[in-house]
Amino acid sequence: DLVRSRGLGDVYKRQVKELNLISQDSTYYGMDLRPGHRRTISSPERFQEASESLPKDSATLCTLIRELNDLRGQFWIRLLYTHPAHWTDELIETIAASRKVAKYVDMPLQHIHQHMLERMRRETTQEYIVNLIDRIRKGIPGIALRTTFIVGFPGETDARFQTLLDFINDVKFERLGVFTYSHEEGTRAANMASQISDEVKQERRDMAMAAQREVMKSLGSKLIGKKIKVLVESEASAKDLQKAKVSSWEHGLLRDDQQDSALPVKGHYCVARGEADAPDIDGRVYVKGHLPLGKFAKVKIVGATDYDLVAAPV
DSSP: OTTGGGTOTTTTTTTOOEEEEOSTTGGGTTGGGSTTOOSOOOSHHHHHHHHHTSOTTOOOHHHHHHHHHTSSSOOEEEEOOOOGGGOOHHHHHHHHHOTTEEEEEEOOOBOOSHHHHHHTTOSOOHHHHHHHHHHHHHHSTTOEEEEEEEESOTTOOHHHHHHHHHHHHHHOOSEEEEEEOOOOTTSTGGGOSSOOOHHHHHHHHHHHHHHHHHHHHHHHHHHTTOEEEEEEEEEOOHHHHHHHTTTOTTTOEEEOSSOOOEEOOOSOEEEEEETTOOTTTSOOEEEESOOOTTSEEEEEEEEEOSSOEEEEEO
16 A cells, blocks of 8 residues: 555554655656656656556556545645646646645746746746646635745846746745755856856845735735634744734734724734645744644634734634
């Protein structure tokens, strides 16, 4: 049995609340077991062809998700680090049909400008990425998309960076991170012409993150009044609340249901995560009051900071 052979059959007894699936390329899971395997299926077309040629009983990411979803217990299955070139319609359909899979997908894109994708050897095109995002969002309603971009890669002109900025503003990713290109001796990129200065790299990262900050503020405000399921992880300390700025006028406002007036955040809070928040890397939901730790709960969003949410128990 695919799942039990990996020691996951007792998730119910152990009261596991979340399974995170992660590898260098989670979408490649099982493909290395193909007869005569050769890693020459990087492009979407070759990956699709290889997937369709697999025997029906082959282990793939889709079969793994389905088996995990069938396990007893109440828990989330979170899919991290998927390669955009290795998505299939079956994967979209499997996620949509699997109740325990968190409506969250981590898919590093690195860039969107066609020339930069080619220089980075991403095996995808700008048109393909735009189409894939549309397919995922339509096929999995309510999905939260997380991605990462690299700025300052050799050859990234002001115009090419602007294309990336426009893409961030247009697509409005629910979660997004930005890294500056790191020059490493002995790599192909290190010998490329048109290297970017560290100062410009940092400026571009700051600009990209500023754009995403505005996206997050807009998305957060739209969640106010909605009810979501969260996993309660700990009690919030004064340091946690100060770090999250949930009591700051500029960053966190509570809206009274009957009035359009701002209320300061006070009292005891728990720290929780929603489906759209992976451990350690995404935002948090600060829930006012006391809730059982290590359990799922339903909460109502009553406020938002730049990256976090403020809620009350339902």
